[in-house]
Amino acid sequence: MRSPYQDLPERAFWRSCVGRDDDAALAQLWAPKAGITRQTALMTIGSCFAQHLHRALVRGGWHVLQGEDMSAHMPTNLCHRFGYNLFSGRYGNVYTARQFRQLIEQALSPDPVPAPIWERQGRFFDALRPTVEPEGLGHPDEVAQSRKEHLGAVRAVLENTECIIVTLGLTESWIDTASGYALPTAPGTVAGDHDPACETFHNFTHGEVLEDLKASRDLLRAAGLPARFILTVSPVPLVATAGGDHVASATAYSKAVLRAVCGELQMSDPDFDYFPAYEIITTTIARGPYLDQFARQPTDDGVQLVLRAFSLALGAGDTAGKGPEDSPAIPPVPVPAPADDDTICEEILLEAFRK
Template identity: 25%
Template sequence: MSETCISEQAAPVSSNTAPPSVRSVYVATAAEAVKNWQQNRANRWYKDGADPNDLTGDYAFQRLRKTWFTPKLDPKFKFRSEDKFYAIGSCFARGLEWALAKHKIAVESAAPEFARLKVAAKHKASSGLGFINKYNTFSILNELRWALDPAAVFPVKSIAQVTECTWSDPHTNPTLELAGFEETLERRRLMQKVTKRIINCRAVIITLGLVEVWRDLEADVYINSTPVPPLLQTQGDRYEFRLTSFVDNWANLEAIHALMSRYGHPDFRIVITVSPVPLMTTFSKMDVVLANTYAKSLLRSVAQEWAAAHDNVDYFPSYEIVQNSDRAAAWESDLRHVRGAGADQIMELFLQAYLR
């Protein structure tokens, strides 16, 4: 079997692990709950008589008037400056990589091999690193399995022919020009080669993005992004759209944890976060704003429960930091992409919480 495990077979797409049954995320005695309340300076939204414009106050209605929202953070663990990092997930993960690299932190996922790839003309503002974005928990799990598990093999059948001489790997982000079959396979080998570097990383950041996913019925595998338009036009019956549930995403995260426990760094730590970047468009029947609210609410909830279930997983509130900061400061004019200052604010809080 080759290093990249490419074959005609499809890897399993999710585990059979069920979500917690009747289990609370956190349980405290009455005395412990009162102690929590007494010691938590950020425990209250509002109080009669408090000055709403006192930006030094601890009440939420005061803190939310600042340009940048700064949540109270209680990290479970700390990273070391010599730790290697690996970020996987949506486009927001690329911003986190860039900010970490600025602080001279080793980021294995920001591989120079990707940066050298030539992007398509319509994506000229992006770098080759955008090629590795993973937008849903199915595609994150798939990529880790194909790279780490010797029994998991990449389903070559899912690479679809678009024109007479171009092919599409739907498990990548389509930022590169479509290429011939052999070059497409070579990009796939590169993806799996770099992903395998996660085993050297004690620090793993997972950024969750979407709950709308597509499945290749012919290859029997979930894919990373919407099939390119020519495939939907000519092979539409091959693909199926799914709006996933809490159970779907919980099972995938549990399978990721099991995979990392077996093949990852012996002392790995995962920080999970939810990308504040909204989905560009929805294939559901919902208003795109409602569809985005559903997605982010579900992912925020499953991330919290997953972190509560494992001592080596922690939730970091990237989503809340951006959503509760001043809109003009946080967002580009499209209200979709986070400004550089926003990413800097997030990473400053991340570094304070986990590295300082």
């Protein structure tokens, strides 16, 4: 008598592979679709967790592209405070698949739709990356010029990357009515003022997230750019929800939608792969969960484990050693943030509005 399960590898069975963090078990967590080496040009982008991945990859010796690099001119903490060297570009946190798609559209377009500009106490902010200038700029024209230079840098990164690591964090978003752009946070959080006539709340569905990610790939292909994608899902829960549900239920919805989209693309599209950073941090798959006392931020041990699994699955050995990029001391943005957060994160600022 034969069973379809009798010749499956160890990684297919719960009891033989879950709850282990040895090299052999970590190497089985991911079966990469395509060859990636430490010399492969990588681009990082996404939500707050992508900052952890970016730093871990850099200190692990991977070839991470760095547009708008200011590390030779500013100390690390100051770089991070002004949005430099957190990701492969100075785009701030890109929480949703729609933000990712629209950034590619803007970077590849000769004449993108202008981004909305917010004001706070006579200073002006790019609404699509409001925390990269903590004090704002002195005139809207300066914001527009800064964005133009930024998009040129993003295009250069896109033209040189071989693989884009995209960390999806949220499905909830605020949409600017005039431009149609998805915003990283609601106006009135960092700067600007909320006006229901000017922006609307939207919670993206599975179909919309799937369409946005495929459209992102298609935009690159139309421009002759061959980069493929590794998708991850951020383990960081929502700080707050505007959808009416309990924040825990809203978090479960967002993560389930994002994980389902990643799974569908991994199974059906050769350009997309999925790396299980979400599972490593939040579940027992590798002796986790690896979350801090507030159950929000991944611990450094968890981040190191994520990079170990990434490296071992690619046959690159354990390259998760700590280095000078390991400094967690990133100054907070101007609005007070809870002490559990050491990343530059617009979403955490929502906590300041809790009554």
